[in-house]
Amino acid sequence: DIQMTQSPASLSASLEEIVTITCKASQGIDDYLSWYQQKPGKSPQLLIYDATSLADGVPSRFSGSRSGTQYSLKISRPQVDDSGIYYCLQSYSTPDTFGAGTKLELK
Amino acid sequence: EVKLVESGGGLVQPGRSLKLSCAASGFSFNDYWMGWVRQAPGKGLEWIGEINQDSSTINYTPSLKDKFTISRDNAQNTLYLQMSKLGSEDTAIYYCAREEDYSSSLDAWGQGASVTVSS
Numbered sequence: 727d728i729q730m731t732q733s734p735a736s737l738s739a740s741l742e743e744i745v746t747i748t749c750k751a752s753q754g755i756d757d758y759l760s761w762y763q764q765k766p767g768k769s770p771q772l773l774i775y776d777a778t779s780l781a782d783g784v785p786s787r788f789s790g791s792r793s794g795t796q797y798s799l800k801i802s803r804p805q806v807d808d809s810g811i812y813y814c815l816q817s818y819s820t821p822d823t824f825g826a827g828t829k830l831e832l833k
Numbered sequence: 834e835v836k837l838v839e840s841g842g843g844l845v846q847p848g849r850s851l852k853l854s855c856a857a858s859g860f861s862f863n864d865y866w867m868g869w870v871r872q873a874p875g876k877g878l879e880w881i882g883e884i885n886q887d888s889s890t891i892n893y894t895p896s897l898k899d900k901f902t903i904s905r906d907n908a909q910n911t912l913y914l915q916m917s918k919l920g921s922e923d924t925a926i927y928y929c930a931r932e933e934d935y936s937s938s939l940d941a942w943g944q945g946a947s948v949t950v951s952s
Binding site for chain 2: 727758760762764769770771772775776779781811813815817820821822823824825826827
């Protein structure tokens with residue numbers, strides 16, 4: 727199985743910062759990487775697919791990138807509403823695997 | 834509007850079986866791969882498996898392959914998850930999700946069905 731190592735596990739950021747969350751794949755996944763946001767008591771929502779493509783309706787302050795087998799989600803000038811838990815998912819080979827999640831708190 | 838609605842969750846005794854349903858609407862169900870994801874209390878997301886449009890290909894995460902069965906009824910626009918030999922470790926929220934065509938990302942999710950395994 728492909729392992730997705732996500733970091734950090736949690737972070738606290740101000741509204742003026744740039745927030746970066748990373749997922750490192752244990753092998754190449756050909757950009758079959760998506761990012762999800764989950765708020766308490768709600769189902770996850772797709773933010774980014776194909777590593778860099780913004781899902782419909784997602785604000786442009788969210789962006790995705792790749793360097794080697796490390797994938798990053800960046801939130802530029804986050805809003806209070808961006809608090810939640812973020813997950814990456816590789817769908818290059820089954821079983822698909824999620825990262826462990828990053829809990830983002832905005833102060 | 835794309836809509837996925839899970840049902841069939843509840844309290845079940847250890848060792849028993851349970852079948853979840855996911856009713857789809859707002860899109861052409863038989864054009865999409867569909868999948869199941871679960872989340873134990875306070876834990877992260879776990880991919881359970883997926884099924885293709887005509888049920889000819891079904892993939893599972895290895896640890897659940899002998900306990901869970903995914904199926905679908907395209908005439909009824911419904912996805913199913915049959916769970917057997919349930920244990921406390923299967924207590925979770927179970928989500929159905931639609932897979933986007935090319936990226937296999939999960940672009941639509943249901944609200945989740947809660948399953949509690951306890952005597």
